[in-house]
Amino acid sequence: DVKVTQSSRYLVKRTGEKVFLECVQDMDHENMFWYRQDPGLGLRLIYFSYDVKMKEKGDIPEGYSVSREKKERFSLILESASTNQTSMYLCASSLPGYRTDTQYFGPGTRLTVL
């Protein structure tokens, strides 16, 4: 069965801390994505990666960076966490191709920055 896992379900960090959110997929998918979800704003794409060491900015990349050293793992990094980065973070993966492919999502990480 298809599986996308995220390192934590809940995370509490302090302003200014460096935060790592990890995502692992076991489906050998080329594409991986990081979204954030906020009430009233829906899901917004932060970054995506279509291959190892490749990345593309999404709609809201400011304040974030990503790393993809291995095909199965895609990390989201908050270099210096701020309170406006308190949100639900969702990772997803998919096969290549863009019109019909399905994205598989992880359970999400609810991050609170104090």
Added chain:
Amino acid sequence: DAKTTQPNSMESNEEEPVHLPCNHSTISGTDYIHWYRQLPSQGPEYVIHGLTSNVNNRMASLAIAEDRKSSTLILHRATLRDAAVYYCILRDNNAGNMLTFGGGTRLMVKP
């Protein structure tokens, strides 16, 4: 970008069919229509997708209007486990692999 419009919320009784509408009047000829749902405290999950013809799978059916300006997701027998937010999404040709989620429809199922 082609946008979708969905009702904010809908209610259904358990074991009755549910028709969830979506308007996408600016859809382009090659945009696929995707439906995802998000159960409480979970990430979104794929439900179904189509281009022009109606589609069926084990979860739902997708009815697409002849002019493609609207579509309807059909749950044939709603269960309490179908209570979720349902998102109608068009795949953006120019945005590669992105999915652009709107507000979705919150479906409430009454026992």
